[in-house]
Amino acid sequence: MNVSAGLLLTLAIQFGMLSFLAIGGGISAVPEMHRQAVEVQHWMTDRQFADLFTISQAAPGPNFLLVTLVGYFTAGISGALVATLAMCGPSCFIAYFVAKAWDRFKGARWREAIQSGMVPVSIGLIGSVAFILARTADTSAVAIGLTLATAYMTLMTKVSPLWLFAVAGILGFAGWV
């Protein structure tokens, strides 16, 4: 694949920005990644993004590695490496320096306010991921049922999601979804 330097630069800038914005975890960045990759840059379709997200969740390893898949899909191996580095680099620096300072302000009111104040925002971002993915994935009654059943099992039981993915994959292969 012949990749232009401009495309790699765009990837580096987009994912570098996301690295700063992904409060509460890598998954918080997914809605913005989707907006960029599908709606703004037109790197892939809705379906392809949902596929890559699904693969990153089902595969072993930390699931923020969706960035690697999106980078690869967009610009080959160099794209995968650039996207992964851009996503990890900036936040690593912040984590390193904040971790050193943070312990000193233990018990300070502003520290508590920032820490607790970010929680509802990051939960809202995760809710957005669920909404965006469900909109693409739930195109049939069976699919909606699978989504609701998995959500119920996740909330109410300790069944490993991998079993649920396996069942869903079999149903899909059988052509029922």
Added chain:
Amino acid sequence: MPWSRRMLVDIRKWMTAEEYNEAFALCQFLPGPNIINLSIVFGARVRGAAGATAAVVALVAPPTVLMIVIGVIYAHYGDAEALQRILAGVSAAVAGLILGMFGMMLKPLLRGNWLRPVAIVAIVVVAIAIFRIPMIWTLAVMCPVSIAFVWHALGRAGEVQNLKKPGLERGPDPDQGGAS
């Protein structure tokens, strides 16, 4: 994430449960992938910058290679009809998993003074998922508002109890928070 706890706290005993919870709470709100932040915080504590670098590289490099291999396979066979059918099923289940995680994280917010945090969650979902407002603008507005709410609540709690005991709201339980 639950794995990291088992490894660091239960098996290797590199951290006490309390240290882990403290580090986890910090990583919860720092930007970037939690698991990476955790390894930085941990690596830095043990061996400074070199420890932090080693921890991150060891954590990220192998799965990155795996992801590239998967990416190659998807690029070749992504359009294959059978794979599309399987992915359609698994996508629906993954959507459910994220929805379930969302519910799990929402639960602790429903205790006590729930109205404001739940309103923040709802506004973020509507802004990001429905109106597709760029994340940076949503955060620029909602983070300060949410922080101000907590600041205010902490102040009131302090006056009432005449104590400066913080910790009104807690983040999601480290054992349950599935987002890594």
